[in-house]
Amino acid sequence: MTIQELMEKRAKVWETAKNFVDTHENENGVLSAEDNAAYERMEAEIEDLTKAIDRHRKAEQREKELSQPVNQPLTGKPYSGKQEEPKTGRASDEYRRAMLNAMRSNFRQVSNILQEGVDADGGYLVPEEYDRRLIDVLDEENIMRGLATKITTSGQHKINIAATKPAAAWIEEGGALTFGDATFDQKYLDAFKLHVAIKVTEELLYDSAFNLENYIITQFGSALANAEEDAFLNGNGTGKPTGIFDAVGGGHLLGTLTAAIKSDDVLDLVYGLKRPYRKKASFIMNDGTLASLRKLKDNNGAYIWQPSYQAGEPDRVLGYAVHTSAYAPKDAISFGDYSYYNIGDRGTRSFKQLNELFAGNGMIGFVAKERVDGKLLLPEAVQIMKLKVTE
Known part of the structure; x- marks a missing residue:
């Protein structure tokens, strides 16, 4: 079920719950024990649908992140008549590849490019x-x-x-100005x-x-x-x-x-x-x-x-x-x-x-x-x- 379908279903349950309360309350606005139990079941369904919507949203975001290319991302842009300036330092593709290679080799293969980002305590x-x-x-x-x-x-x-803040004040014609701070x-x-x-x-x-x-x-x-x-x-x-x-x-x-x-x-x-x-x-x-x-x-x-x-x-x-x-x-x-x-x-x-x-x-x-x-x-x-x- 899609997020939109879940939201539409939640809205229908909510409308049903509202109508149920409006038609089953007594003159003092109180529900009977049986009616109150029925309403609480509808409330629980709304809660479950809300959690399902949040879960689907997070899953979509994770899927979007995980679908991004990892090994060789496209970093170039279509030719626009001028040469793109190369990335340097920690923004360079060389540094990024060196970082991954170092992590996968248990930091036994540390290339010199990583020295641009050496932390004071030996971190990277x-x-x-x-x-x-x-x-x-x-x-x-x-x-x-x-x-x-x-x-x-x-x-x-x-x-x-x-x-x-300074405040405005009315003065008579020719009167003295008052100054605030x-x-x-x-x-x-x-x-x-x-x-x-x-x-x-x-x-x-x-x-x-x-x-x-x-x-x-x-x-x-x-x-x-x-x-x-x-x-x-x-x-x-x-x-x-x-x-x-x-x-x-x-x-x-x-x-x-x-x-x-x-x-x-x-x-x-x-x-x-x-x-x-x-x-x-x-x-x-x-x-x-x-x-x-x-x-x-x-x-x-x-x-x-x-x-x-x-x-x-x-x-x-x-x-x-x-x-x-x-x-x-x-x-x-x-x-x-x-x-x-x-x-x-x-x-x-x-x-x-x-x-x-x-x-x-x-x-x-x-x-x-x-x-x-x-x-x-x-x-x-x-x-x-x-x-x-x-x-």
């Missing part, structure tokens, strides 16, 4: 083509990298924030180290039929993306980035609910955000939280959650896009413009081979490392609503 920098493709994996797996502003830093990055605050993006390590057998490494390049990129990229997303959402700034849900450096806390969430609470969250930020705003929440929002209606009796009918488009609540993450807290919802969350990548990622550590087991280890920081520059650009925790 990833060729530039590899680094861009690893970025692609991180973008696909990490919702925050698709919503935030990404920059590359070479040192501690200082960002100026307008703290106070414009002050600025500063935010700093540092660099925290993140790494992932795997072990592979020598037989797997030497097997030329195995797509070693895509395997390493995909596995390392997914692991880094998961760790990053957790930090970008929940990090406290100690040894890791500061997340948008952090109580100190995260978004502005609108309030804490003392009862189950209602549609009016979601309206308060949306309109509690200043109008300029609402233009590009969206929700971030846990999958379990979204399940509870599906049952809510507005004052006109219409459901505030609307499933996506088109592949590639997110579901919406009150007309705003909804992004779900397994790492989002179950007791909070965020709504805001996440372009004010800055992700600073310090340089490029690096691979390092562990030649001797697992030699007795006939295995070779590989480590990918990166240095990254993330911080919300304007807390008022993101509103957080704390939910009542139900046991």
Whole structure:
């Protein structure tokens, strides 16, 4: 079944569930035990279809990545009347081939071209083509990298924030001018180290039929993306980035609910955000939280959650896009413009081979490392609503 067919089926189940509730609720808006069980089965089917849609999307992306040529990619362009400038350094095809040959030979065959990328501790920098493709994996797996502003830093990055702004004032004709002050605050993006390590057998490494390049990129990229997303959402700034849900450096806390969430609470969250930020705003929440929002209606009796009918488009609540993450807290919802969350990548990622550590087991280890920081520059650009925790 295709993604579009799954989405159409999910939409039909949702319409059936809505009609079921509308026709089976009593005058107090309560379902009988039997009807409630039937509705929960429909809810479970919607959940299963949503997971199937996400699974198919990831499978399509992986298939697209794995279908790319590996051994001899086409690097030339059609003749346009002028000679294309050759790639040099880590961007050269020679460096890329030398990197793969070194890895497949357990780094016994290291050509001189690799010396252009020698790390201070004996590791080998990833060729530039590899680094861009690893970025692609991180973008696909990490919702925050698709919503935030990404920059590359070479040192501690200082960002100026307008703290106070000048205000206009009326004066009488011939009256004296009044002068205000414009002050600025500063935010700093540092660099925290993140790494992932795997072990592979020598037989797997030497097997030329195995797509070693895509395997390493995909596995390392997914692991880094998961760790990053957790930090970008929940990090406290100690040894890791500061997340948008952090109580100190995260978004502005609108309030804490003392009862189950209602549609009016979601309206308060949306309109509690200043109008300029609402233009590009969206929700971030846990999958379990979204399940509870599906049952809510507005004052006109219409459901505030609307499933996506088109592949590639997110579901919406009150007309705003909804992004779900397994790492989002179950007791909070965020709504805001996440372009004010800055992700600073310090340089490029690096691979390092562990030649001797697992030699007795006939295995070779590989480590990918990166240095990254993330911080919300304007807390008022993101509103957080704390939910009542139900046991």
